[in-house]
Amino acid sequence: MPKLADRAGKIAESVTLAVDAKAKQLAAEGVDVVGFGAGEPDFDTPKYVCEAGKAAIDKGQTRYTPASGTMELKKAVAAKLKKDNGLEYDPAKEVLISCGAKHVIYNLIDVMVNPGDEVVIPAPYWVSYPEMVRVADGIPVMPLAGGDQGFKLTPAQWAKAITPKTKAVILNSPSNPTGAVYSPEELKAIAAVLVDKDVWVISDEIYEKLVFGSMKHASIAALEPKLKARTLVVNGHSKSYAMTGWRIGYAAGPAAVIKAAANLQSHSTSNPSTMCQVAATAALTQNDGGARELETMRKEFEGRRDLIVDRLNKLPGVKCVKPDGAFYVFPDVSGCYGKSYAGVKMTDSLTFASVCLEKAHVALVPGSAFGDDRCVRLSFATSREKINKGIDRLEKLLKG
Numbered sequence: 206m207p208k209l210a211d212r213a214g215k216i217a218e219s220v221t222l223a224v225d226a227k228a229k230q231l232a233a234e235g236v237d238v239v240g241f242g243a244g245e246p247d248f249d250t251p252k253y254v255c256e257a258g259k260a261a262i263d264k265g266q267t268r269y270t271p272a273s274g275t276m277e278l279k280k281a282v283a284a285k286l287k288k289d290n291g292l293e294y295d296p297a298k299e300v301l302i303s304c305g306a307k308h309v310i311y312n313l314i315d316v317m318v319n320p321g322d323e324v325v326i327p328a329p330y331w332v333s334y335p336e337m338v339r340v341a342d343g344i345p346v347m348p349l350a351g352g353d354q355g356f357k358l359t360p361a362q363w364a365k366a367i368t369p370k371t372k373a374v375i376l377n378s379p380s381n382p383t384g385a386v387y388s389p390e391e392l393k394a395i396a397a398v399l400v401d402k403d404v405w406v407i408s409d410e411i412y413e414k415l416v417f418g419s420m421k422h423a424s425i426a427a428l429e430p431k432l433k434a435r436t437l438v439v440n441g442h443s444k445s446y447a448m449t450g451w452r453i454g455y456a457a458g459p460a461a462v463i464k465a466a467a468n469l470q471s472h473s474t475s476n477p478s479t480m481c482q483v484a485a486t487a488a489l490t491q492n493d494g495g496a497r498e499l500e501t502m503r504k505e506f507e508g509r510r511d512l513i514v515d516r517l518n519k520l521p522g523v524k525c526v527k528p529d530g531a532f533y534v535f536p537d538v539s540g541c542y543g544k545s546y547a548g549v550k551m552t553d554s555l556t557f558a559s560v561c562l563e564k565a566h567v568a569l570v571p572g573s574a575f576g577d578d579r580c581v582r583l584s585f586a587t588s589r590e591k592i593n594k595g596i597d598r599l600e601k602l603l604k605g
């Protein structure tokens with residue numbers, strides 16, 4: 206058999222796979238597993254968006270569009286970025302529509318990173334960032350911000366991580382897996398570090414609409430105009446509009462990068478699905494941009510956050526920072542390491558997750574997958590009833 210490319214060997218197998226496969230196997234055997242693994246909202250896509258998608262098919266909007274997306278959607282995205290984020294872009298040259306934000310980021314990294322270039326990715330990080338950088342033969346540099354600092358890198362840590370080899374930095378606020386949100390003041394301080402460095406900034410704002418309490422989402426490019434020429438704002442419909450299956454994401458930024466990424470996309474996927482682009486345009490332009498639906502979801506997530514954080518912090522050995530955004534909590538469970546539960550010793554986040562699954566039938570994701578082995582990730586994109594049921598089980602396990 207011919208050998209695969211060296212590149213193929215660089216992509217790590219997901220450490221979450223083992224736990225996920227086991228959870229699915231247990232469920233298939235009829236075990237009632239409470240799942241905290243979901244990375245998607247448990248709401249349905251708003252009705253007016255679905256109607257727009259269906260109408261597009263009925264109207265015969267079933268053919269190719271320009272590879273980088275339709276002008277209608279690009280205009281809708283540009284209008285959204287102006288209204289919500291105070292950022293102005295030329296829809297014709299500075300906006301790219303791709304098959305989800307994941308695809309957007311993949312394209313961007315591929316056109317930015319040369320072999321040996323460093324990309325700063327604050328840990329805990331979304332699992333795909335380092336793998337994408339490795340596929341591009343780049344080197345992920347991953348300084349850690351633990352729960353004691355709210356999972357947010359300090360400006361000094363940012364400054365230290367950036368070297369002459371740094372090509373890009375990835376900022377993800379609100380964050381997956383921690384739910385941490387950088388305040389406008391914190392972003393300004395980071396912008397002050399980045400402004401005189403010759404690096405691209407990828408600002409992944411996919412959880413923008415899920416921010417709680419008095420915290421406000423801000424876009425770093427709007428806070429420091431000088432940074433806008435080097436910043437790529439990434440967003441999409443998956444999380445805010447509960448549209449994970451529609452696969453629509455977008456980037457806005459300097460025309461040269463958008464053009465290069467669009468060229469790449471034109472040879473890989475071509476355009477994102479045509480009717481999904483129509484639906485995504487409707488999502489942004491009709492029904493006040495879905496403001497009412499979005500707010501209903503946001504409020505529900507906020508209530509669930511309060512519930513899950515409160516309950517987790519009452520468990521022995523568990524410390525949970527209250528996240529300001531997204532739909533994840535990232536509790537530190539290292540207080541349980543070295544102890545035995547249901548006859549099994551927990552030594553790290555993987556054994557913690559395995560014991561929770563096998564002995565309590567609760568599925569959660571080990572923090573090692575996100576670069577912090579002290580923690581585990583629980584998604585609260587699930588009902589309050591299931592949250593209570595799952596935490597009851599964890600309580601029994603950890604107190605038993």
Ligand SMILES: Cc1ncc(COP(=O)(O)O)c(C=O)c1O
Pocket residue numbers: 244304305306307308331377380381409411441442443449453454
């Ligand atoms: C931080 C972050 N960025 C990007 C994505 C990609 O979202 P999508 O490709 O569905 O738009 C996800 C999905 O989980 C995410 O958590």
